[in-house]
């Protein structure tokens with residue numbers, strides 16, 4: 109390779125990097141919710157927070173990144189032709205994988221996934237970078253709902269996120285796994301905004317009392333019932349009875365004012 113073609117390659121790389129940084133710092137924010145332990149409420153938090161943000165006028169996209177046991181499709185009112193799994197497997201275009209969830213007089217968008225157990229082809233998680241770069245220009249925020257654990261399918265999207273919240277329940281096994289996620293973030297120099305401690309019974313935190321806690325969400329039988337029906341607490345006519353509803357509203361207020369302040373909608 110000549111010195112000239114090397115210099116041209118260098119300029120090309122510079123252009124790609126500056127385009128990437130432009131997209132990273134402009135447009136919507138990417139927010140992810142890793143957990144360590146499974147079943148602590150990542151999906152419940154993502155979908156209820158999406159509804160709360162949409163009701164505040166934000167343009168929201170939820171992306172289901174749990175490619176083993178996806179759940180987000182349960183909430184769809186308008187299903188897309190294909191899923192994110194198809195997109196990452198090179199079987200669909202991005203615009204074909206976005207569906208809708210209606211809530212009151214508004215909606216938020218959802219990119220559901222299909223389990224790789226049922227999917228014949230391999231997925232390329234690195235294609236997520238292209239998807240996120242493009243989608244950030246269309247939404248105020250992208251909420252990423254990952255699988256539990258610390259696999260590359262969790263770590264790669266976390267790396268692409270502007271803001272990371274570690275989700276846990278206030279019980280020892282979940283706390284221990286959340287600490288492993290925290291350690292991995294710290295050794296990888298990835299900031300996190302705090303823990304979201306879910307399904308809390310009582311007024312005192314036990315394991316997270318001395319930690320950086322962004323939000324506490326109470327145990328809520330109404331949320332559980334709504335979740336099983338593929339709905340959020342904001343859909344339910346009995347939503348006023350839901351103890352978690354005001355916590356999601358508060359979280360949406362804080363996320364909007366702290367992290368989405370430059371977004372275009374109100």
Ligand SMILES: Nc1ncnc2c1ncn2[C@@H]1O[C@H](COP(=O)(O)OP(=O)(O)OP(=O)(O)O)[C@@H](O)[C@H]1O
Nearest residue numbers: 146147148149150151152256307326327328332335
């Ligand atoms: N605050 C809450 N109160 C009561 N039930 C809850 C609460 N949050 C979540 N749940 C229930 O706990 C179960 C697990 O929640 P969810 O599927 O959101 O967890 P997850 O972390 O996404 O799980 P996975 O790791 O398998 O993806 C669901 O039945 C959900 O309805």
Ligand SMILES: [Mg+2]
Nearest residue numbers: 150151174179
């Ligand atoms: Mg989940």
